[in-house]
Amino acid sequence: MKSKRTAMASVIAGACLTGALAMTGATPASAAPAAPADWRDCPANSVCVWDHSNYTGAFLAGGVNVSNVGPTLNDRTTSLWNRSGSRICFYQHSNYGGEVLASVAPGESRPNIGSHANDRISSWGTC
Numbered sequence: 001m002k003s004k005r006t007a008m009a010s011v012i013a014g015a016c017l018t019g020a021l022a023m024t025g026a027t028p029a030s031a032a033p034a035a036p037a038d039w040r041d042c043p044a045n046s047v048c049v050w051d052h053s054n055y056t057g058a059f060l061a062g063g064v065n066v067s068n069v070g071p072t073l074n075d076r077t078t079s080l081w082n083r084s085g086s087r088i089c090f091y092q093h094s095n096y097g098g099e100v101l102a103s104v105a106p107g108e109s110r111p112n113i114g115s116h117a118n119d120r121i122s123s124w125g126t127c
């Protein structure tokens with residue numbers, strides 16, 4: 001893990017650390033590899049995005065306003081879950097700039113955001 005450059009990087013590092021700890025914990029009965037970060041890692045009241053469809057791959061959890069998703073997830077979001085109580089708009093550029101690529105109701109999740117928005121999101125906020 002690199003040293004923390006931003007608070008969001010810390011969140012990602014924490015998710016990675018959780019996975020590493022899981023791997024070094026009690027040996028599971030099966031030889032299956034450690035599960036990737038997935039939808040179960042998204043805390044209540046958070047907004048979460050993933051690199052791949054169906055809530056898999058690199059993962060970021062944030063509040064209702066994230067002005068920049070950071071280098072790991074920039075232009076990589078493919079699935080998302082709005083667990084907040086607010087409608088959230090996902091933007092093409094940082095600082096809520098550019099096109100609104102998705103407008104997601106409270107509680108709504110999208111296992112695949114579709115080809116237009118795929119791998120283009122850089123920030124999100126209430127709308």
Ligand SMILES: [Ca+2]
Nearest residue numbers: 051076077078
């Ligand atoms: Ca992606």
